[in-house]
Structures are given as structure tokens and as C-alpha cells.
Amino acid sequence: MAPRMTASTAKILPLVAPIRRIRSSGSSAGGDQSERPFISSAMLAIMMLIASEMMLFSGLIGSFLIFRLQAAFWPPPALPRLPIAVTWVNTFVLLSSALTMTLALRAAHRSRQRLLRRYLLATLALGVTFLAVQGSEWVRLVAHGLKLSSGVYGGTFYLLIGCHGAHVTAGVIWLACVAMAAMGGRYNARNAGGIEVCAVYWYFVCAVWPLLFGLVYLM
Amino acid sequence: MSSTAAVAAHGAHAEPHALGFWRTYIFSEDHKMIGKQFLFMALFMMSIGGLMAMLMRWELAWPETQVPGFGWVPEPFMYEGAIPPNTYNAMFTMHATIMIFFVVMPILVGCFGNFLIPLMIGARDMAFPKLNMLSFWTGAVAGVILLSSFFVTGGPAAAGWTSYAPLSAVPIYTGVDWGQNLWCISIIVLGASSLMGSINYITTIINMRTKGMYFFRLPLTIWSLFITAILLLLALPVLTTAIALLLFDRLGGTHFFLPAGGGEPLLWQHLFWFFGHPEVYIMILPAMGIASEVIATFSRKPIFGYRAMAYAMIAIAGLSWIVWGHHMFVSGMDPVLGSGFMITTMIIGVPSAIKTFNWLGTLYKGNIHYTAAMMNALAFVAMFVIGGMSGIWMACTPVDMYIHDTYFIVAHIHYVLFGGSLFGVFAGITYWYPKMFGRMMNETLGKIHFWITFVSFNCTFFPMHILGMAGHMRRIYNPQQYDFLKPIIPINEFISISAFVLGAAQFLLLANIIWSYFKGAKATENPWYANTLEWTTPSPPPHGNWPGPVPIVYRGPYEYSSPGVAEDYLPQSQLLEHSTGAANKRTH
Amino acid sequence: MLEHMYFPHDISTFGPQIDRLFLLIFWLVLVVWTAVMITMVVFMIRYRARPGRKAEYIEGNSRLEIIWTTATAAILIVLAFMSRSTWADIKEHGPPGDVFYAVTGKQFNWEFTYPGPDGKLGTKDDIIVENELHVPVNKVVRIDLTSKDVIHSFYLPNMRLRQDAVPGRIIHVWFEATETGQYEIPCSQLCGFGHSGMKGNLTVQSQEDFDKWLKDLYANPPAPPSATEGASPK
Ligand code: HEA
Ligand code: HEA
Ligand code: CUA
């Protein structure tokens, strides 16, 4: 995986581009890593980022559970219920985007450019749909009187779901960049690292959602 | 990893002066320059944090009198030079925030981490140089945000570095409005900087080690920085969560920490200390690594129990996640839970004991050279033991009920953080200065600085244990308001005078750093006859770290006085051609 | 001054237990610390560098490693269990109370609520006195502790007692004074600019004096504390 990803990730994610070799001064006797690392640096970095994000969500979820378990009434009587049916559908939208992402990866690994583009765009579309539905539900909830300041019920709802929404937004932007690069035909079987890294992040975003959905909407 | 084409394309960057001033000194992507930038930022911040400490010490010994020379400070910060209570609260809040987040962490993790990791593992730079640069500049922005809070109305944050809610959650409770918000924002931004740094460190250490540099051949400094990076990666997001909730309470009208809206004040403490305890080990582990490095080098002996040292650090890091409740014994937490936290806290003393005894074992039958770096490292061991042992009293729940929030805790803080972390920093600076700046530091000046610091440090902070036993609360600006504290006023005066000496002594360090930069003797490649890889390249190392190929590693980092060779050191990268093979094969 | 370089005079029933634990740890730590320091200084002198000498190549010793690990672990775990039993005595199974009060922290005073003439807390005739706590000697005092605004901490140095007062929670504490006298009740949790100087007075009296004082209190109850004092959240 490692050697495949360099060029593409360097474009899309300039900050995590692997270091360039500065000089090899002709000699091969040096200890410059000649063996491939077990796992590429970019992949390692994204996994580290996800570990860190998991702690962030754990903090939020832990706080939510404390409020939830202490509260006598949940949701508090005067406040609107959360839209469960729509969100079930939306959950499937997000989860199916993980599926299309997998298919996109498969296509990339087989150098099937048209398929790759199609699945990336499908993933992007599903992600955007998810955000749009979430957004419109938020607008409705606010209109029905569920505000950030509606006690800890409103507060945790907007914070947890909002935090996830922010992550989806970031993922969608990243996906758009990857899709754009794919339009230019940048990925193929030997060079799919840029998609792999993005996919790992997207899987994370998708995997967190059912947990939040279960806790915040269903519990 | 990267293709040959990439090498050719970027070959131009190899020439050291091809980059110009801005890319070389300001927006540098070279890990060595970024390390130095962290060092200078931290030293600058230390003078501000130290100045706060001096003002606090004046107030505690001579409360409500004019601080000499401060008559010009405008109201309401000071009244004709006298410090009002809210300013005092702001001072210890900023003192601790600056010292912890902008002095100790930037030097230990930012400076030593950046400077040493690639050099010691045999890499040409960090895995992600641009991310590295961004990490420094994000940290610098966080520093500016924090300092700017001195200039907003209401003054800087004044709820303690622990910012307990609800005090910190509602502006009218402290009278501080934007100061506290800026504090929150600053720490969140700093969290982003640490995140970038720690991702970089972990990736670099896992993926960029040179040939032969197996994990159990890594210098202990690198082990410590690796473990620290993992702690940073996992701990800071929790603090970010807590501070985000706090900011929403302050600005968004939520009630996460306010009981009036169904919130829970203790939640802040749980989140904060869940981060806070790993945080204190973030601040001590790299110092432990540095001390191990320096002690082995100047004892001319392998570190005693290399693997035990590495495992002990892993154990400390692991245990640090399950002890946070020891800060909350009297918070109203369930007493049974308190007992659980007491037991885990006691157990965390065990790996620290392993480290201490192994340092002693390293001295045993050594050939000890008393350089300034070695003296600071030995002081680190001695002071850390005192600080760690005061932790045992505090871990004991019934005793902590009495000494919690007294100067006993303040004594502990400074024994571990100044006596531990800062002596480790001093040892590290004096040890690696030649490599960083290409010149030797002045040994005599270094020793004078060491002795004055060592003596005045103990005179400042040891008596605080006695204050704590007498019941002297922390975070009070005028101890003379209490009858039961009146008899110990002279101790407070003694402490303050010692503290001024301690503060003034730091000018010697500053002077040494500046003087040696221009006038110090030129440093050779390996002035201390040390084994690790950073000593196999010129001082200071060129762009790309080694002028020739990166060295290959044949053995562990501490093969001092090996019977296989005549000299008393044996660099990791030295291939022994005619040996029997024993010295070459030794892997630890 | 020397006599003040120690704990304040103890007047509680559980204080001696805490002081004993403190001293136990003191001796334990002193012994370990002295041993560590002596070893260190001896090594530092004995093995200082001398020309022509080479250090001995010793990489470690697993036996020693195991010995000192188990030894420290054993000491610390024993200590933990000893502390645990004292803690349980104080916190988990305290004696039944004789006198009951409610104490409320607020910026920057203590409100002590005494039961009115009906002898019961939580009724209309309760009397609130600011900063003056009177208790009879040799009686178990049980207190419901809370706070109106931020976290304060109820600290009785002479009783070795400390408990945070947390808004939104009621926390029970108890103590039994063994000597009469006048003492201070500092607040020991940072609670704002008035934290330093937030203190009450504790008067431990004989039962007769206490009854007399209580009668006076019932005869001329103080005006209830002004509501403006102590900021409250929006
Ligand atoms: C670098 C920082 C650092 C380090 C390393 C430590 C290390 C330890 N700390 Fe400390 N601590 C702080 C920084 C640190 N602490 C800070 C900043 C606070 C205050 C925060 C605030 O409220 O503002 C604090 C507060 C604090 C408290 C809360 C007190 C209170 O508020 O009431 C407690 C309680 O248990 C505690 C315990 C310990 C223990 C048991 C260790 C152990 O890890 C120590 C282990 C080491 C040894 C024990 C010495 C070596 C061992 C031997 C030589 C073996 C033999 C020893 C025996 C058999 C006893 N610390
Ligand atoms: C790394 C951490 C660190 C360091 C290095 C220090 C260093 C010092 N600290 Fe700090 N301190 C803390 C961390 C640290 N502290 C923490 C976490 C708290 C708790 C805060 C809270 O309650 O929220 C605290 C609280 C604290 C208190 C208790 C305040 C209170 O509770 O009311 C006191 C009181 O004496 C104190 C004093 C000092 C002194 C005299 C120094 C000296 O060692 C400083 C000496 C250094 C310098 C002076 C810097 C060098 C100076 C220059 C180059 C410029 C020279 C300036 C002059 C000579 C005027 N500190
Ligand atoms: Cu009330 Cu401090």
C-alpha cells in the first residue's frame, strides 16, 4: 500500500504528505529506510486521528450518559420529541454510503475508472443527503422549541449530533476533493492510497453514527 | 518509500541556504528549527509565568502592600501597586496555565520531541514536516490568545488552572468575562497543536527508524516521547470536550455544569481530571527519559534494566487513566469510589519506584562525571522522589481530606513539576545544547546556576509542606486574614525570599544560553562521547541531518564501558569489524 | 513558632486516626527516602570519575528488579488497605447524630441553618445565622451541606474535616468535638474573588452554654440573610 499513495495524497492532503527523501548522496550503504514500512505513514496518521476523535466522542457520550441516567424525565415533558422515523431512514442513507465507499475502493483497486467515479459520487451524494436531512430536521426542531439552551436535553442533543455533523461535513469536503482527483484519473490499482485514507475516515464517521443514533434518539 | 522522481524533484531543497530567511527561520519545516522555536517560545513564556509567581510570592508574604516597582500598573489590575484579590486569582491561574501548557509541555514535548526524535532514530526529518510547522504555529497562536487575555476588560481567567465549574461557567461568579473565554479558546487551539505534534511523533517513530533500530534499541528518551505522544493523543481530546461544554455554558446558554438547568458540576471535574492525570505524566515522562539518557552517559554505564525502564513507563501511562479520582476525594464523590481510586493511585507508585531504583543501579560501579547536565539529572531523581512521596500522603484518602487544597499540594506540584520536569529540562538543555547550537555551554556558569537553583528551590518549596500541615489553604491571597495561620507568617516570608533568589537564578540560565550561543567553545561532533545517533553528525546537524548516508544501528543505545572495546563508549552505529561478534550482536 | 510547625490542635474524635496515618506514612517515607538518598550519595562519591578507571559493564539484574517491585507493591497495598479502613470508619459508617444542621455556602459567606424551637430541620421556624456555628461538645453533629452558587469547601482544620459544598447536591458530614473553644471555618475551595477571607466561626460549648445560646437565638432571631448577596445564575 505504502508506495502507491505518495503522489495522490501529497496533492489532496498536503499536510500529511510523507516526507520527501532529501538526499541519498549516491551511497546505498546508509540506513535510509529501504524496507517498506508495515503500514503507510498517511494511513497511520489517519488512524491516530481517529483514535483521538474516539476519545472526543467518548467524552461527549460519557457526559450524555451521566445526564441521561440522572434525569427523572427524558425527554423533559415540555420539549418536542426527536424525529425517529426520518432518522431511521437517514441512518440507512449514511450506512449505505459506507457500502458505496467500499465499492469505490474495490473499483480503484481494479483500476475501473468509471465505476470508481460513479461510486465516489454516489458516496458524496449520500453524505450530502444525510447532512441535508439532518439540517432540515434541526430547523424543524428549533422551530418547535428545542433549543441549545433547552436544559441538558437540548444541549446534549445539539452538541453530540452537531459534533457528528461537523465530522460528516469535513468528510464530505474531503470526499469532494477525492472525487475531483478521481475525475482527473489520478487513482488506479497501484495508486489508491488517497482513497484508502479517505475511506478509513468515512468509515469512522459512519460507524459513530449508529451509536449516537441509538443513544440520543432511541434510548 | 517515495519514488526516485520525487527525490530528484526536491533535490534542490538539500542545499541549506536555498530556502531563504523565512523558510529557514520562521516557517521552517526542519524539525531542528521547529524544536528551537518551541524552546524559545517556552523560555519567553516562562519569564511571564515566573513573573506571576514572583508577584504571588510578594503578596503572600506582604499582603496588600505595594509591590516595589509596580506602582504604574493601572487599576483595576493593581491599586497603586497593591494586588487585589481578583488579580491574585488571575495570577495563579495564568501562572499555572502558562507553566504547564506553554513552558513544560512545549519544551519537553515540542522542543526535545522535535529536535531529538529524527536525530535519535536515524531519520532525515519528521514524517510530516508541514504538519510539524503547522503544529508550532498553532501553538504560538494559542500562546498569543492566552496572553491577549491580559488586555481584555475583566482581566484574564481567574478560576484556577483547573477552572472548576460552575465558578468558571458563569461570568458573574468570577467577574471575568472574555478572559475565561480566551483561556478556553487558547487551550482548545493548543490541543489542536498537540494533536498534530503527537500524530507526527508516533508516525515518525513507528515508520521512520533507520535500519537496525528496533524498538528495544530505541534510546529511553524516544521511548518516553513515544509514550507521551500516545497519552497526548488520547488525553487532550477529553479536555477539548470539557472545554467545549464549558464554552457552550458561557456563550451558548446551555446548562451542562449548572444545576439550575439539570447540569452536573462534578462532571467538569471528572472530565478535567480524566485528562489531568495523564497530563501530569505527559509532563514527567520525557523528563524521565532525558534523565535516563544523561545519567547513563555520564556514569559511563549501560542504563540498569533497560527493558524494565521501558515497561515501567508503559505501566505508568496505562495506570494514569484510572487514578483521576484522587483529585476528587472531598468533592462529594462516592466514598467507596474514593477507596478504589486510592488503591490505583498507590499502585502507580510501583513503576515509579522501579525507575528510581534503576537510576540508582545505573550509578552503581559507574565512573561518574559531574557535568552540569549530570548534576541537573541527579537533582531530577532526588527531587522527583520527594515529590512522588508526598503523593503517597495525598493518595491516602483520610489524610487527603485534611491536606487537600492546602500548601501540601502546592509543595507536591512544585517538587514534581519544577524539581522533576524543570530539572529534567535543565539537564536536557545543557546536554543537547552543543548539538542544537554547535557550541558548548559554559560549564562553570551552568554549575553556579545549578547550585543556586537547587538550594533556593528546596528553600522555597520544602517549607510549603509545613504550611500545608498547619492547614494553610492554597489560592488565598492573604493568609493573614486567618488567626490560625498568623503564627506561620515568618515561614511565608522565608519562602518568598527564597523564591526571589530562585527567580533571579534563572537569569543565569538565560545568560548562559545567550552567551554560549555567541561565545561558547565550538562543539565537536560528539563532545560527551555518547552512543546515540545524534552524536554521529556535525553539531549542529545540517539540513537532512546527516551529510552522508543515515547511519545503520547495530546495538542498543547504552553500550558504555563495553568489555568488547577499549574506549568506554560504543556508538550504536559503529560496526565492529574484528570483534568476536559478541559486541555486534548484543541487542539488549 | 516551632509548635505551629505541626498540625493545628486536634479537637475531633476521628482526628487522631488521621494524624496517626499521616505519621505512619511519614515514617515509612522517611525510611525509604533516607535509604534512597544514602545509597545515591554513597554511589555518587564512591564511583566518581577517576582517570584510568572504567565503569563496570552491568546491564541489570532481574532478581533485584523483582525484589524491589514486589516490595514496594506490598508496602503500598498494605498502606492502601489500612487507609481504606480509616476512611470507611469516617465516611461510611459514622455514629448516629445528636444535633442536626444545614450548612449552605454562598459567595462569600456560610449560612448555618438551625432547627427552630420545634427541633426539626426543614420547617418554617428554622433560623439562619451567617458565619456563626455553635455546637455542643461531645455530641455528634450531622450536617447537610450544600451551596447556592459555586463550589465551596467546608473546612475545619481542628477537626481534620473537609468537604466540598456542591450546588445542586446535599452532602452529609459529621463530626464530634471533644473540647470547647473558638475556631475558624475557612472556605478551602476557590470560589471567586472573595474566597480568601470567606470564613465562619466555630464555637464549641458545653451543653449548658449551648442551650443558653440557643434560647437567646430563639428569643431574638437574626434577620434572614439578604437575597441580593451571593450572585446566582441567570
Ligand atoms: C509531573 C507532575 C506530577 C507527577 C509525576 C505526580 C505524581 C503523583 N501524584 Fe500528583 N499532582 C500533580 C502533578 C504530578 N503528580 C499536580 C500538578 C497536582 C495538583 C493539581 C491541582 O489540584 O492543581 C497533583 C495532585 C495530586 C493529588 C491530589 C491532591 C489533592 O488535590 O488533594 C494526588 C492524590 O493522590 C497526587 C498523587 C500523586 C502520586 C501518588 C504520584 C505518583 O506518580 C508518584 C510516584 C513516585 C514515588 C512514590 C517516588 C519514587 C518511589 C520510590 C522511591 C519507591 C518507594 C516509595 C514508597 C514505598 C512510598 N497528586
Ligand atoms: C511547571 C509548573 C510550575 C512551575 C515551574 C512553577 C514555578 C513556581 N511557582 Fe507555581 N504553580 C504551578 C505550577 C508551577 N509553578 C501550578 C500548577 C500551580 C497551581 C495553580 C492553581 O492553584 O490553579 C502553582 C501554584 C503556585 C503557588 C500557589 C498559589 C496559590 O495557591 O495561592 C505558588 C505560591 O508560592 C507558586 C509559586 C511558584 C514559584 C515561586 C515558582 C518559581 O519556581 C518560578 C521561578 C521561575 C522564574 C521566576 C522564571 C524565570 C524568570 C525569568 C527569566 C524572569 C525573571 C523574573 C523575576 C526575577 C521577577 N506556584
Ligand atoms: Cu467559598 Cu472559597
Ligand SMILES: [Cu+2]
Ligand atoms: Cu493526579
